[in-house]
Amino acid sequence: MNVKLTRKLKLIYQKEKISAFIFTFGAMDAILGGFSERWTLLSLGILLVIIGGWMRWLQIQKNQKIISVTTSRRYLNPARSDLTPLPPLKRKRD
Numbered sequence: 001m002n003v004k005l006t007r008k009l010k011l012i013y014q015k016e017k018i019s020a021f022i023f024t025f026g027a028m029d030a031i032l033g034g035f036s037e038r039w040t041l042l043s044l045g046i047l048l049v050i051i052g053g054w055m056r057w058l059q060i061q062k063n064q065k066i067i068s069v070t071t072s073r074r075y076l077n078p079a080r081s082d083l084t085p086l087p088p089l090k091r092k093r094d
Contacts, residue, residue, distance in 0.1 A: 030045025
């Protein structure tokens, strides 16, 4: 397997564990059902692969919305020279 592909798969599996598990479980069901000609297992596997991919897509979309919303602007207060500075605070000694 290619090193880049392996790293990318590990990164995806570490970030989104639930959707990656559902996707992997569905892929294994589909492979086992396809080779043993069990159509119900193949259908269940394909359905789980689709659900896992859909969950991953929803999580990506949610992350993109959060990133775009959190960009806020910061403004500095206007400089005023007519204000007097605050007096220094002194601690009372008992």
